[in-house]
Amino acid sequence: MRSERSRFYAWNLGLPIAIALAIFMVFDLTSLDEAISNWLYYPNHEFPFGHNRLFENLTHRWPRIIPDLTGEAAIIGSILSFIWPLLKPGRDDRLMRSLESLRIAPLLRFTARHWRDFLFIVVSFAVITGMIHFFKSHTSIYCPVETTLYGGTMEKKEWFENFSLFHEAGAGRCWPGGHASGGFTMVALYFVARRYQWRHARAILYASMILGAIYGTTRVLQGWHFMSHTFWAGVIVWIGALLTALAFYGWRQLAPSPAKGPASFAAVAR
Template sequence: MPNERSNFYAWNLGLPIAIALAIFVVFDLTSLDEVISNWLYYPNHEFPFGHNRLFENLTHRWPRIIPDLTGEAAIIGSILSFIWPLLKPGRDDRLLTALERLRIAPLLRFTARHRRDFLFIVVSFAVITGMIHFFKSHTSIYCPVETTLYGGAMEKKEWFENFRMFHEAGPGRCWPGGHASGGFTMVALYFVARRYQWRHARAILYASMVLGAIYGTTRVLQGWHFMSHTFWAGVIVWISALLTALAFYGWRQLAPSTEATPSAFAAVAR
């Protein structure tokens, strides 16, 4: 048991912290962000897709449908989950029969059985969004195209130079990457998969990280973010989702057990 707990925290807390330290050393303490953006910006003095409407739609507006639909489905599932327990055999036989014929009953039973999971996704998305907005407003970092480095009027600063814990630091809203965080929020599904010990849980984690990285990189190509903004968004989202999952499930339901049986899985699902 202690080994399972150690492995769980090493992977889900230790790893993102290690990544955060690496980002801080490799990007925040160097000029690597500027090197990457300079390579994209020069020699034409504009970012390659900064004013491309099709690229904006393909990479920024339309991809939002993935986290948006996931969140909306979780909200609907959470609401539906309260319906089935209200229906009583004997009192609501006609309604129950109609729901079975319309094949709505299986959906209601499913949502009731997984109410905690739907609520977790809703709360996790809300917590993640709140954390991203907190850091954006309490660091007041400007986007590359807004800085004097790339034709703007604002000074480029690092987030740790401008961080304010108890009040907003200014009007800048570029750190961490908001669009990237939308892709990274899908990591919430990874913790649901861990709860049921689905063998593809880590595949969901990797897919979430790749999705967020793609979202963020497209904004780098447009000059709206430095590369480190994407990586920081991933770390903040991962840790926020982890803390929310621990609050909902506890580490024992999230850590894989070598002694788990199918009946144990069924017990968790109820």
């Protein structure tokens, strides 16, 4: 049992921390971020798609509907989950028959049965959003186009140079990638699927990581983020979702069965 628990935390917590250290060393301690943005910026002294309204709508505004609708559906599911348990046979028979005839009863029973999962998604999204906003305000990093490197007026700094634990560090709000985190938040669905050992759990994990990566990369193309901001967003979101899942379910419900092997953050690194 102890080895199983150690393996779970090694894959799901240890590996993301190791990836964070790798990001820190490869990007934050080098000029790789600037090299990537320079390669995009210098041909015409502007970032591609930086002022393209259609690209902005396709990659930034409209894609928000995916995490937004997921969060709204989870809130509605959480609210509905309280209704069916309040109905009592004998006292509410007429109402229950009406709900059955309207085919609403199956939905209410489903939400009641999965109330913890709906609430987990709501809380997970809230925790992740709170973490992202905390790091944004307590590091005060400016986006590439806002820095003197690319026509702006603000100095480029690394997040660790400006980090303040107890108060806001300034007006910058670019680290980590907020739009990327919106895609990565869908990883909360992976933990629900992991709880039930659903065979498509790993597909949900891959889709969440790819969605966040696409969200983040498109902002790099517009000059609104450095590449490392996307990677940092992925690590922070994963840790936030994992800690919330552990609080709701415990590690035993999230650990895969021995026959299936570990399906975790490690799957992305393979």
